[in-house]
Amino acid sequence: MSLDFKPDLGDFFKEETFRDDFTFKNSPASIARFPFPFDRDEYMYSVNMEPHVSGRPGSVFEKTFDVDEHYVSEMIDRAKVLAEDPLRCQSLPHMTLAGWDLLELIMDSTARDYPQWFSLHKNANQWHWINRPLGIDQKFTFLDGSTLPYGPMEYITRQMQGDFSLQDERDGNLWMDAGMITTQADWSLDFDVGMNFMEWHAPVPLAHEKQVFDRALKFLLKLQNGSPVRRFNWTMTVNPLLDTAPETYPKWGPTKASLTPENLGSKQHLRVELQALFRLPRSNAIAFSIRAYLGKFEELVTMPKWGRRLHRVLRDIHPEIAAYKGFARNQPAMVEWLAKYDDGKPTSAGWWPEPE
Amino acid sequence: MSKTIFPQSIKSRPVYATLEPRPGKAHLVIADGEGADALGDLLDKAPDRAGMLGAMHILYTPGPNGTDLWAKVQGFGAAQTYRAPTIPAMLPRLSKVVSEAHMGTQFYVTGTEGLMGQAEREIMMTGLPFGAIQKEHRGSTLRRVQCVHCKGITENVALDPFACSHCGLHLFVRDHYSRRIAAFQGVNIDAEDPGLVPAAVERFK
Numbered sequence: 001m002s003l004d005f006k007p008d009l010g011d012f013f014k015e016e017t018f019r020d021d022f023t024f025k026n027s028p029a030s031i032a033r034f035p036f037p038f039d040r041d042e043y044m045y046s047v048n049m050e051p052h053v054s055g056r057p058g059s060v061f062e063k064t065f066d067v068d069e070h071y072v073s074e075m076i077d078r079a080k081v082l083a084e085d086p087l088r089c090q091s092l093p094h095m096t097l098a099g100w101d102l103l104e105l106i107m108d109s110t111a112r113d114y115p116q117w118f119s120l121h122k123n124a125n126q127w128h129w130i131n132r133p134l135g136i137d138q139k140f141t142f143l144d145g146s147t148l149p150y151g152p153m154e155y156i157t158r159q160m161q162g163d164f165s166l167q168d169e170r171d172g173n174l175w176m177d178a179g180m181i182t183t184q185a186d187w188s189l190d191f192d193v194g195m196n197f198m199e200w201h202a203p204v205p206l207a208h209e210k211q212v213f214d215r216a217l218k219f220l221l222k223l224q225n226g227s228p229v230r231r232f233n234w235t236m237t238v239n240p241l242l243d244t245a246p247e248t249y250p251k252w253g254p255t256k257a258s259l260t261p262e263n264l265g266s267k268q269h270l271r272v273e274l275q276a277l278f279r280l281p282r283s284n285a286i287a288f289s290i291r292a293y294l295g296k297f298e299e300l301v302t303m304p305k306w307g308r309r310l311h312r313v314l315r316d317i318h319p320e321i322a323a324y325k326g327f328a329r330n331q332p333a334m335v336e337w338l339a340k341y342d343d344g345k346p347t348s349a350g351w352w353p354e355p356e
Numbered sequence: 357m358s359k360t361i362f363p364q365s366i367k368s369r370p371v372y373a374t375l376e377p378r379p380g381k382a383h384l385v386i387a388d389g390e391g392a393d394a395l396g397d398l399l400d401k402a403p404d405r406a407g408m409l410g411a412m413h414i415l416y417t418p419g420p421n422g423t424d425l426w427a428k429v430q431g432f433g434a435a436q437t438y439r440a441p442t443i444p445a446m447l448p449r450l451s452k453v454v455s456e457a458h459m460g461t462q463f464y465v466t467g468t469e470g471l472m473g474q475a476e477r478e479i480m481m482t483g484l485p486f487g488a489i490q491k492e493h494r495g496s497t498l499r500r501v502q503c504v505h506c507k508g509i510t511e512n513v514a515l516d517p518f519a520c521s522h523c524g525l526h527l528f529v530r531d532h533y534s535r536r537i538a539a540f541q542g543v544n545i546d547a548e549d550p551g552l553v554p555a556a557v558e559r560f561k
């Protein structure tokens with residue numbers, strides 16, 4: 001497969017793979033800033049949303065879109081997924097304007113937050129975008145699709161870590177009418193595109209009964225441009241495979257049966273999604289960014305608090321949640337492996353690590 | 357009575373009601389199999405049966421279980437009555453009729469889920485208001501299922517799990533339903549343990 005960009009890793013970005021030989025790993029700095037999603041020793045679904053404002057310097061909350069050491073390799077992986085299956089990126093015809101809104105949001109934010117990597121020069125609608133890590137230099141006319149090599153949503157999300165979906169608002173509901181989904185936790189954009197908030201969330205257990213989705217939707221319908229919100233979601237993935245798609249489940253499903261006590265620490269990953277929601281200015285659509293972070297169990301337990309807490313959360317998780325997230329079969333092995341890192345000491349509130 | 361009570365399910369799974377006569381300039385009926393009985397019940401409730409029939413176009417096809425109530429359908433005496441041998445054969449005419457329907461047309465869709473899903477999709481593609489479509493399930497519960505892996509659709513699925521008619525993978529049938537595709541989702545049942553396929557159960561009739 002040939003890439004239509006010329007990556008330049010510099011001295012920050014890592015060359016690594018999320019397939020075949022799976023060379024992905026986190027540097028110590030990347031482990032220290034891992035978005036560990038549990039702020040207490042137990043987990044249950046809730047309407048967990050907070051304003052997406054700039055957080056601790058160096059943390060994944062500092063910038064609007066977090067660009068980290070895995071950026072270039074993740075973009076190469078996305079290009080490969082799309083070459084194999086173009087249906088992972090879809091936009092219904094009425095979503096083009098929302099795509100331009102998203103392009104502007106990502107270009108403005110990243111050029112502001114990472115001037116060393118991205119620049120954007122605007123002269124009325126004549127824009128000049130430079131993405132140095134991917135070696136892209138593009139002059140185009142904003143809102144004129146004929147001046148870009150892809151539709152606006154596809155163009156910009158081929159250059160930004162994380163999945164994105166665009167929700168149209170009508171009839172008091174949100175409709176997932178476009179998306180770039182290549183790092184999903186086992187759900188199909190091709191199947192879900194065109195569904196509303198309740199329909200695409202239909203397979204989730206327990207949360208409907210707890211009114212989580214009714215309340216979340218009400219909250220989102222009031223979302224204002226300029227005041228984005230964020231939340232965490234998480235699951236478990238064997239091997240650092242970003243693309244756990246239902247489409248390819250027969251390929252990666254068997255790896256769930258490959259864990260042993262010896263390889264579990266390096267093969268089993270906690271997969272955390274940092275999700276943010278943005279009201280878009282022209283289309284009034286809502287952009288949803290789903291940024292996946294992978295952490296090996298052996299990396300996470302280098303933070304003693306996380307080792308203790310992950311053990312307790314997984315030991316006590318509701319069986320329907322373990323089944324839905326697809327790790328029920330490996331839960332006993334994971335808990336046993338983690339038990340070594342839980343000395344029973346109390347943990348402090350909040351998710352920040354506490355090196356001891 | 358072949359009305360089906362479906363078990364409580366997830367929120368993407370369609371639910372169906374009972375057809376009610378509504379005032380309209382035109383009445384388009386799309387039915388298969390036992391849907392003919394629902395149409396009969398609808399007409400019995402109509403305040404102006406003759407007026408409704410005079411503005412009615414019926415598209416009918418036998419059900420996947422073989423039920424063919426064409427004689428009954430013809431006997432209603434609607435302004436236009438058409439019989440297609442199968443759903444795929446009906447679709448070209450359906451899309452033309454639907455694309456020419458104007459505001460004020462009432463849509464009555466009745467019969468199996470496969471028929472209703474595909475008819476509803478045609479109607480929605482025209483941008484006509486969703487609220488003008490009524491659906492009542494009658495007859496077979498056989499499912500139209502899309503393989504999430506190869507994307508091929510298998511019609512009239514009775515067994516769970518079943519072999520995808522396109523790629524051959526053994527699929528279990530979810531209740532997760534896409535109106536855009538007009539199908540339920542099928543997912544490989546032995547993906548994690550290749551070869552371990554449980555015995556098939558006749559879940560849909």
Ligand code: HEM
Binds near residue numbers: 046048167202324
């Ligand atoms: C509008 C943007 C959103 C989109 C596009 C979205 C999409 C999705 C999708 C596709 C799934 C997987 C469902 C499946 O199994 O097929 C999911 C799961 C879920 N979503 Fe959302 N979602 C959004 C917002 C939210 C919000 C605001 C909440 C807040 C409570 C939420 C809570 C959940 C939960 C609890 C799950 C289950 C996740 C798990 O256990 O792994 N979602 N979402």
